[in-house]
Amino acid sequence: MIRVAVTGIGRMGGKHASNFVKGAVANAKLVAVCDTDEKVADRFRANYSGVATYTDYDEMLEKEKPDAVVIATPHYSHSELAKKALVRGISVLVEKPITVTVKDANSLIATAKAHPEAIFAIMYNQRSNSIYARAKKIIESGRLGDIQRASFTITDWYRTQYYYNMGGWRASWSGEGGGTLINQCVHQLDILQWLLGMPERIIARCKTEGRNITTENDVIAMFCYKNFDCVFTASTHELPGENRFVIVGSKGTLVITRHKAVCKFLRMDEKQVNARAKRDYGNREDKKYDKEYMFYGIRNYLTDALYGQQCNILRDFVAAVGKKDASLLRARGEEGVNALNIINAINMSAWKGKEVTVPVDPEEYDKMLAEKIKGEKKIK
Ligand SMILES: NC(=O)c1ccc[n+]([C@@H]2O[C@H](COP(=O)([O-])OP(=O)(O)OC[C@H]3O[C@@H](n4cnc5c(N)ncnc54)[C@H](O)[C@@H]3O)[C@@H](O)[C@H]2O)c1
DSSP, X not given: OEEEEEXXXXXXXXXXXXXXXXXXXXXXXXXXXXXXXXXXXXXHHHHOTTSEEESOHHHHHHHHOOSEEEEOSOXXXXXXXXXXXXXXXXXXXXXXXXXXXXXXXXXXXXXXXXXXXXXXXXXXXXXXXXXXXXXXXXXXXXXXXXXXEEEEEEOOOOOOHHHHHHOTTTTBTTTTSBSHIIIIIHHHHHHHHHHHOOOSEEEEEEEOOXXXXXXXXXXXXXXXXXXXXXXXXXXXXXXXXXXXXXXXXXXEEEEEETTEEEEEEESSOHHHHHHHOOSTTOOTTTTXXXXXXXXXXXXXXXXXXXXXXXXXXXXXXXXXXXXXXXXXXXXXXXXXXXXXXXXXXHHHHHHHTSOEESSOOHHHHHXXXXXXXXXXXXXX
């Protein structure tokens, strides 16, 4: 039985803790939780009397000596809390984002590498959506041919002013290290890089629309790859919004929406169609394709409704810790730096008003972020 602790038992950590208590994660026992907010800790203690409850993280690690800890605190604290566990040989599942800046993420990854006895994982729960996993296999198999163009529109993470007013750390440079990109879109940016790899350059524009916040809630960016470009559009203020990932290859097209994908596989590569064409618009035979559908599935809807998609990652993590085998993870902790590199580059491009290379200079990013935080304090 893996002895697990959860730190930060707010909205997300509270759900993780309750999943462990409910027995939704096989071979795991929740032995302790920690939250620096005494009221939150007291509320948890009142509801779950069998779980040791702390307000001091170091004390919890020292006294309980858990095998593994799940970190679900605000973003800036992720790195320090994860390192404190890793150096004690305790496995870590860190909530997304890995942390706020690439410099800090690299330092955390170095600590994890120095402690291979501990499993290091990140909560990228959208990787458990089988549609993305199958799309990745399709791309890797070459069935789409050469990627020619992509676009990801993610505008259905709707957030109201009420949401922003709820938590002091949300949507601020000082509290969360960004807005829509680092909080919500980190999921899609991870999926994007998981399927297509890392872009070489980024040009972006970020805005704040219709909300009293200091960070972005509206983004348009172009990701430049060696042989194609991808347009990324995100917003958290429009309704109804959509979630649409389109990948166009020379042999087919994938259109992935929220819980469904349509794949069109050409019978002939477009390059061949063009080379053979004896007329201006191609002909009907050349345009033929086979259509395949992928669905999220009723079972996934039901388990998500019961436990949340994040529970899949809790299960993988516990299995990986139990077998001491990081290959059982859907996302290793160090992979968290990829989406963060993209986010830091989008921000930097928007701040500078010009194209930037990926990865951006971590030192320069930290300096620019510090300026943003200083500017924000002047407003407050
Ligand atoms: N994977 C997902 O789908 C998903 C969804 C929502 C939130 N999250 C992530 O979960 C994390 C927490 O978000 P949330 O919405 O639950 O926030 P929240 O504000 O509801 O909860 C955070 C809790 O952490 C506590 N805390 C702060 N600093 C602490 C520290 N140093 N040690 C222990 N406790 C501390 C706070 O008192 C609070 O109770 C963030 O990283 C967020 O991005 C992930």
